[in-house]
Amino acid sequence: MKRFTLLLSALFLLLATLPCTVMADTLSDIQDAGVLRVGMEPGYMPFEMTDQKGQIIGFDVDMAKQIAKAMGVKLELVSTAWDGIIPALMTKKFDMIMSGMTITPQRNLKIAFANPYIVVGQSILIQKKYGDEVKSYKDLNNKKFKVGSKLGTTGEQATKRMIPDAKYISFETEQEGVMDLVNGKIDAFVYDLPYMAIANAQKSEGKLIFLDKPFTYEPLGWAIRQGNPDFLNWLDNFLAQVKNDGTYDKIYNKWFLSNDWVKKLQQ
Known part of the structure; x- marks a missing residue:
């Protein structure tokens, strides 16, 4: 009977710790680290490109800055070749992809997407x-x-x-x-x-x-690793907020309705 009681206690202890393990989410990791790491390939105008000073600029970059600001963390941009950007996300080289990536069923089998932030073709x-x-x-x-x-x-x-x-x-x-x-x-x-x-x-x-x-028809979305419901929920709510408070329109107009940024590019 004593052995059964000890076994039962151990089982309860294991079950009590499981929710913490299962619910571990990249969102909390970002907050703990104080840094949001974003992977992108800087070669897709006007979403991300390199300026004359060697800095990455563009629509996605400005949106990433707003995300990091809303989280209260620093932003780190990780330049990554396109053909390796999904494997790099999956192996935790960064926290999310913001690089004009089209949402497709094939990609969605490997990674999760927030709601589309723009639709192209x-x-x-x-x-x-x-x-x-x-x-x-x-x-x-x-x-x-x-x-x-x-x-x-x-x-x-x-x-x-x-x-x-x-x-x-x-x-x-x-x-x-x-x-x-x-x-x-x-x-x-x-x-x-x-x-x-x-x-x-x-x-x-x-x-x-x-x-x-x-x-x-190609909706573009921000990509994260699967199994991060809190992070995904946060990104969807953030997108809804900025699309309704004028933030999104301001950034969109800067990069899509104006050519002022062209003179900053590498010649």
Whole structure:
């Protein structure tokens, strides 16, 4: 009987400690550390890019600053290559991803997303000589066309899925793809609308045509590790707050409705 009582006491003690283990959440870890670590790849205008001083700036950066301010912690930006950004999050190299990441079912199997903070879609830049022939992505679905996008992105996925007959060319960066398009090495480049609008204005040199009607629906979201309900709830509530108190609109207007930030970029 005494042995049974001791066993029962040990069981109760174990059950009493389980909730603390199960409910451990990244949100509390951030508060304890006093630092929010955010992973991003600084190459996606105007979400995150590097200025002339080597600092990362952009829409996502300003939103990250607001998140850290609301938490009462410092902000640390962790520059990370795109093809390794999800594994880096999962191995706790940082606390969350804020890098213009599209929410997809495949990604959602590995990581959790807060509610979308902006919705974009894939658009197309084509060589000017194809202006009369190519009016949409459907017209590019021909083996005579070389169509590029960035490696590991939804632009690549959309091109392979929706323009399968074209010859696909993969690029490490968006800048390389647009430059090859300007130089006539490819016929079209597929990528997210915000970046393409800026690239067309800055780099087309009168040689390109911008097909600016998105042909995909892509909500972008902040990503965190799975199993963090408190953190996820906090981010959703934060987003709702800033979208209704004017904070979001102020940051959006700065990066999407103004070109003042362009002069700060590396030349």
